[in-house]
Structure formats: C-alpha cells, structure tokens
Amino acid sequence: MSATSISKESLKAIMQSKETVVSKGAAMADTEKVEIATVANPAAAKKMTKKTSALLSNKPSKRKAQIYSVLNVVLPPVFGILLLLAVWTLISHQTPSLPGPLKTWHSAVELFSDPFYNHGPNDQGVGWNILASLQRVALGFGLAALVGIPLGFIIGRFEFMSRMTSPIISLLRPVSPLAWLPIGLLVFKAANPAAIWVIFISAIWPMIINTSVGVSKVPQDYMNVAKVLNLSEWKIVTKILFPFVLPYMMTGVRLSIGVAWLVIVAAEMLTGGVGIGFWVWDEWNNLNVEHIIIAIFVVGIVGLLLEYALTQIAKKFSYE
C-alpha cells in the first residue's frame, strides 16, 4: 500500500514537470498518471510477472505463438514504411530539388507548431486550410447523402424508377468530377459553392448505387413476411429495408467520403480560397516543396481518419 503511494508521489513530481511541457489539460495528464502509477506499482508488477511466468511455464508454445502473431501484425507495416522512407531518401539524393524525409520532418515540426495563425485570407495556418476543406467536403457530402440515399431507396424499391434512372446514371457517373466545375461556376457564380457542387456530384453516385443495390438484394423471404403481415410501406422501409440496407449504405457512404476527399484537393486547386488544395497550389507557386510533400501526407492521413471513423460507425450499425 505504502509502495503505491510513494510511487504516486514521485510520479506526481514527474507529471508536473511533464504537464508544463504538454499543457494539454488536467484530464489527459490524469489518465496518464494512473496508467503509469499501476505500472510503477511494484506489487502489481510482481503479480504481473508472476502471471506471465505462469503462462510461460504452462503454455510456452501458446505464448510463443502469441508473440509471433503480434510481430506478424506489427512488422510488415513497419518494414513498408521504412522501405518508403528509404526509396524517398534515395530519390531525393538523386534530385537535389526534392527534399528528403529529414528535411521535410523539420519543416513539418515547424509548420505544425503554429497551425492556426491567420495573416489575412491568403496566408493562413495549415490547420485552417484543412478545416476549410473538411467543411466543404462535409457540406457537399452531406447534401449528396441527403439526396442520394433516399433516391437509392426509391430506385431499388421500384422497378420502374430503376429502369428510368439507369441510363442517366450510367451516362453521368463516369464523367470526371472536375468536368462539373464550369457548370457550377456558371450556375452559382462563385468559387466556393462551385467546389461544393463538384463534391456533391462526385459523392452522390456511390451512395445511390450502393443503396439501391442493397434494396434490390433484400431477400424475397423478408418481403414475403411483409406481404403476409400486410405491413404498411412505412413499416416495410423502417423494419425491413432500412436495417437490411444499412451495411450496403455504409459502404456507399465510405466510398463517397473517399471520393469527396479525393476530389476536393483538385477542385480547390482550381477555385482558390482557403483549403488544402489551394494551399498545395500556393506552396507550388512559392516553390516550397517540403510543404507540398507535407500536404500529401496530411491529405492521406485525414482521408485515413475519415475512412476509419466511418468504418467504426458502420460496425456500430451492423445487426450481426
């Protein structure tokens, strides 16, 4: 018991010094404190080693297999990233204008030490640029979901609608997203709504198509149940179609977000304003190649996070 309190005391001192550096708020520091405290608690540590040694002596092969499988998960991605860095370094040595990983890293540290500065509309921190892009994507994507998902339901539910819309969809879907930009500029007479329009039109197809495919895949058995129970159209949609289609819909949503995030960079390069795409273009004009490379990573990481968040949401909604 006393051991715990002592270790906690000493930790407090460490944490305090750390807090000044991190300055992230007491809540976060607290959780860290507890975690470290349990590890530093000698009694608990003893117990843990006892447990692990017991495990080791009882089932050495199982333990080995566990370590092996963990390594199997962790090592390949690490190798992959190292390989990427190696290739990058190699190329940067060949072409002096391309900065290597280390130089880029230093530049990134500097850049992200103050992501939210604001020196007028043409010079804002990278944080503002990311947020501006995310806002456009959210708007365009949200509108696309609002239109695309109900449309998908209607198309999947009614054969007539499906036949009516299929030529339109087949015709418009393969069109490159940026081809829609002039139309947007023409109609809205402003750059920002035009960019949102491009996001909308490119994000809507996966949602329409996946939702309608899901609806048309509803097993006949379930529809027979609906018929025998004489369910109302509303009940059919809420109790049968919607739960069944949800996983398909979420796939569509995920694809859409991916496309939207893909397209926003290109759209913003053309429309200007604040945004990660415009930022890339701006840095190209400044010939600041480090920042362009950083932007590529930022776009990739944000896309990854969006994808991850949606996958988690989709998992939550799945009925299996």
Add this chain to the structure above:
Amino acid sequence: MEKILSQEKINLDKANADRYVQLENVDMTFSTKKGDFNALKNINLSIKEGEFISIIGHSGCGKSTVLNLIAGLTQPTEGLLFCAGREIAGPGPERAVVFQNHSLLPWLTCYENVYLAVERVFGASAEKPESKAKLKARADAALELVGLTHANDKRPNEISGGMKQRVGIARALAMEPKVLLLDEPFGALDALTRANLQDELMKIMAKSGCTAVMVTHDVDEAILLSDRVVMMTNGPSAGIGEILEVKLARPRARLDLAEDKDYNHLRSEVLRFLYERHAKKAA
C-alpha cells in the same frame, strides 16, 4: 319466411365450412428465361374448416407453389382460389404462413418479430385498434404458447434452429389466423427436435382449432398430424395424385402409433405412392 332464410343460411354456412379453402382448376405457369414452365396443372382441392391437410410429394413438384397460392403470395395463371367464401386476391392476416426457413428478421428480437405481426393485425385495424398493453400481452402469450418466454429479448441468431422455428410459429399464431400455412416447418431440424415440435404443434392446433395446410417431405409427420394427406404427382404439370384420409383417433401418441395396424397401413400406402407409382427418376 324468416325460418327458411335462416335455414338457407345454415346450409350455406355448412357448405362454406366444408369448402373453407377451395382450389378450383388451378393452373400455374411460370414464365422463365427458357420459356414457360407449367408447374401445376388442374389442381382441385376443398379443405374443411378446422381440418389439417398435409401436402407431400417429391422435391420440386410444386408443393411450395400450392402453398404460396393459398397464401396469396402468387397468383394462379388459371383457375380460382377461395377462402371462407371469398376469392383470394392477395396475402392477408387470416392466412398466416410459417416459412420453410423461419424468415425471422435478424435485426429484431424474438419478441419484436412477433410484435410486428400483432401490431399490424390488431393495432392498426380500422374498427377498433387495441391498446399497446393489449398488443404486448398478445405477443407475450404467443411466445409463451411455444415455450419461449425466456428468449423474448434474444435475436434470432442467438437461438437454436428449433427455437427459431418456434418463434416463426408463434408469429403466425399470434395473428389468430383462420388458416395456418406451414411450408416444411421442421425440414431443417434434427429428428428429436422435430418430434418435439410436432407434438407441440398437435397440441396447439387442437387448442386453437384453426385450419392448417402443411407441406412436408416426411411421411410419418404427414400421417401423424393430418386429417388428410394430399399426394402430388411429379412435375412439370404436377397435379394431385391421391388423397388419403387419416382416420386415426386424436389425440395421437407417437409411440402408440408405431405399433398401430391402421397407421402402418397408411404409411405403406403413402410410401407406395411416392416410391412405386410416382418414383422420382434420378436426375
């Protein structure tokens, strides 16, 4: 005058009771990619009120099709179907179906699956919708009838195959149907579970007294449960080959029947029909 009228009414009722469900010259032709396929030809069948009918025949002869026609899920290409004197125009809650593969909605609990049916039949009727509490009591009662109160809050994928089938039966019975249609209700179950559920179904049917049509592959099941066994010839253009009356006293006990002379005679009749006169040629 009044007397005559009432007498007529009684006669009419009696006639209706004798032909509670009626199939008249029913033909069913499916149009497929490879052209038309005549599945059923000239089916005539009258089912009495409260009667238990089994339909037996080789796989693919059209048993499910007959059942779907009575359910109103498909429309015949030729002929007419009646239930309680009225033409069958579509599915209706007075003809509940227990599906071959239970067809429970996987995202609803057992209770919710049953409640969905109850709600529609009794909660949304135009004349006097029942209160929520009453609907809940109905769903609970139906699940209790099949002995599944403890599984109320479980999802279908959390319970065994036999339990699922029982929930399917509870859902159908909760609608208080006039006719219960069962499509190989125990087909996917092991022999022990199957026997238990057959016994349960017999008890339930005796209690509720509703008319039932059951499709089955199992000769013993057909004879044990039914008042009449309808044997179908092989398709295409399948028809009713023979109808066998099962005049065994009820309640029937599986063990006693095993040594019963009449039972064994009936059994061999059905077997002879299926495997001698209308043997399925190996494909």
